[in-house]
Amino acid sequence: MNTQHVHDVREAGPDLASVARLLADGTRAGFCLALLDGRAWTATELARHLGVAPSTATEHLNALVRGNLLAEERQGRHRYVRLADPHVAELIESLAAMAPGRVPPPRSLSAAGRRQALAHARTCYDHLAGTVGVAITDAMTARGLLDWQHGLQLTGDGAAWLGALGITVPNGTRRPSVRSCLDWTERRPHLAGAVGAALCRHAFDAGWITRIGTTRAVAVTPAGRHALQAHLALPDTLLSRK
Amino acid sequence: MNTQHVHDVREAGPDLASVARLLADGTRAGFCLALLDGRAWTATELARHLGVAPSTATEHLNALVRGNLLAEERQGRHRYVRLADPHVAELIESLAAMAPGRVPPPRSLSAAGRRQALAHARTCYDHLAGTVGVAITDAMTARGLLDWQHGLQLTGDGAAWLGALGITVPNGTRRPSVRSCLDWTERRPHLAGAVGAALCRHAFDAGWITRIGTTRAVAVTPAGRHALQAHLALPDTLLSRK
């Protein structure tokens, strides 16, 4: 009824809803949040992590892969999935920044320990987050390597600093070189984008940080403490924290 | 069942799904897409535009307002809604960029005309889009006002160019000064962010462009043609198009 003046707006514009629907379910959103650590997880890992049956996980993963949010890789009897590309990670992050970020208190001692390790230093897709991630970002700002005056930008000094460390940033892509990403634990922005990713990669390659077990938490090594003090004058009290 | 090793991941992290759910419905997504023109619409306008009953529109709008995606303003018997802030617009845009942007051919002559006007020049939330928006962005790049080498950045020349035009860009906010926004019709990026918004505002204030009726389409005025030729050397053939 009432078809007279209806524009039928669906004539134009992209199908927002089909993408949003993929993230509109708690379980699927939980998968994506877990994959935000930038690593590939198996279907069973994700299922256990979210507390759903393997069959349920399979169906969700099918939908996410079909919607191009996740990329999959089959190895033997395992199905590894990861976020399809940095744009997806950024979409998840902006959605998360918009959501009422509830951070309820941990319910057990081991959970508290886990949370503390995560809060200290962790990967956020392909860059560094947590207290250390924010501290690095702050130090880079204080030393004039980053400029927040007109949105976040890398300064000339910043580019030189990266060069001196031997860090090269791919520039061919459409991806912004620097981007701010809201830190869930710190509630403050840390460095993301291509530069954030390159810096994180370098920190792993140079042995500044290592992953703690199979979690997304990372530990700063003695070499890393040394390097971060030398290059960014990060306070020792921060770095020596367990 | 199987509660032994389940992490109950919902212990941490923001509630992605609750936000995504708001955009996971075709009608609500259509509302947001319509509001992407940056103006405020009444509830009835949106209902007719999407072809749903007024009661249905009310419920959707309630949800979107409650979720802080939309802001409302009551005036007499009218309920005006608009996108809550630029961050919401950017979220919608990234979602749209991810979606399979289907642009089916128009079914009627008037629809074709409408589409053509929209494709030529229109507002996209608070900045310019369409052929003209993309052309401005390209010209600014060609003249060295924008730099895409390390992600999109405003150059020193660009800042000076804005200053010469008397355009001031607010810098207090967390919003990026320059940002690329994928153009639905051109399939190429155009300038968004705080600078894009300031430029668009200036174009309206200086009488370079005017809105066509009550649509999101805009027309370039003779004064605007003159200005865009003088400041950016845009080709006349582009600007004189109906």
Next chain:
DNA sequence: GTGACAGTTCGGCGCCTGCCGAAGTGTCCG
């Protein structure tokens, strides 16, 4: 006041979707 119109509330209908368990397929390993 009276009528027109914008918006809201409510009950109810129907579909869609997420979940599971059971059974089946494919892979690895001894």
Next chain:
DNA sequence: CGGACACTTCGGCAGGCGCCGAACTGTCAC
């Protein structure tokens, strides 16, 4: 080969959600 394990497929159930029309409230114009 045979068992363990990762994953998938397939009913079927249950809850959620979008939709409408009818009735109601509030505002404006005459």
